[in-house]
Amino acid sequence: MIEFSNVTKRYDNGTRALENVSMTIERGEFVFIVGSSGAGKSTLIKLMLREEKPTSGIIHVNGFNLNKIKRRQIPKFRRTLGVVFQDFRLIPNMTAFDNVAFALRVTNVSLRDIRRRVPYVLGLVGLASKARTVPEKLSGGEQQRVALARALVNNPDLIIADEPTGNIDPELSYEIVELLHEINKKGTTIVMVTHEHELVSQFNHRVITIENGTVVSDVPPREDEEDGGYRL
């Protein structure tokens, strides 16, 4: 699903963001990527989304070789994954329904499918009753759920969540990760980048730690607990 082979990324200004990173994330996994600020997590996400190209090394995501992918194939590649951001990135003057529908409209989905799929995913994230509400009338947690619904609506194989709990209260953060966990149980691969170690420790998933641009640890889920389960 995701494969990094000896990936190094240096920016034009000389900043060394990643150094010789190798890792493999299999289909159906839930992986936390943790690290302090400036560790290289954002660069890792940008490389996964093909927003940046590696300086050296090879990256495969969802069957696409991101080193060789042509510019016009990038939209096709991005339709195979869903992305959730720390700042939600919702369009303020659109309702929750329209924000989710936006992802379908811009990928040329028919109106009939939009009317069928949007209420379904809003139901999945528990916001069926708030479909007609604009983002500013929603709490932080609800806004992130809308963003999650938008990431889910294209039925992606992989969801990449970049600090999805960074702007919400701790108890709501837990709910968001729990929601991601439920989505993962249905077969979707989840990669969640976070710096909240405490939150990560509440769930039993694989944890990759990055420091100074290199992978310093890669801990699989604990075998003595239910796979993918979580501790309260």
Place this chain on the structure above:
Amino acid sequence: MRTSSFGYLVKEGARSLWVNRLMSAAAIGVLVACMILVGSAALFALNVSNIVSYFEDENEIVAFVADDITTQEELDALSLQLHTIENTADIVFVSNEEALQQQIEEYGEYGWLLEEYQGEENMLPHAYRIKVKDISLLEDTAQQIEALSGIQEVRIPTDVAHTLLSIRRIVSMCGVVVVAILLVVSLIIIANTIKITVFNRHREISIMKYVGATDGFIKLPFVVEGLLLGLISALLAYLVVWAGYLYVMDWASTVNSQWLQELYRYFVPFEAVYRELLIGFCAMGVGIGSIGSMIFVGKYLKV
């Protein structure tokens, strides 16, 4: 692309025009001003060309027939030779009798002085009045006519031809320069508007990129916006030019100036050009708007 998607994108373009209405109004204002100047330059050039064409039509080579050409057969042969010269258009034969008659008429009350030169005493040669197709080749054509054995002399209005050609050349050159400058100004205006719209919509654009919208899908609303800006500006500029032209025509018809009254007869009436002008304005507006935004949206939008 689905019809519903296309409709959505067009709506987005129009919405953006309204959301950024202050910037849109400023852009339309400058574009209207540019297009009024371009339209006025075009109408001015058209009228100058029309007036010059009239004077060109009045321009003719007068070729005097040699004295030894006397029979009708010889004159017919000479006429045939003149017709074979490429740049000749109308060729009118003026016999020495007709020429004398014209002179008598021109002399008016003193015409009787020439009457004694009629018949055998007529010293005037036969002549051909020859109009040319292309006035810039006037001298070459005159040389070819003069080379004919039956022609003794050729008279050409060289100075007038040079003046007319100069006027036309200057007007054309000025027109091209004005249009080129204004096109560049218009493109810069479109570029600025698109730049601001891209900035205002960066959130939507980033979401579109991440959910897999194609480059074309992201760019289309901007192209629609540019196109609408151009089209609205073109229609407004057309109305202003229309009103302005009618006003100038009305003024020219009533002003007490003999030379202006003379020229007024050759002014192009608006009814004769309104369709072409409307099409030209719309094509220019749509062209500048859509092409300008297509070029610049690629520059500002790294998708």
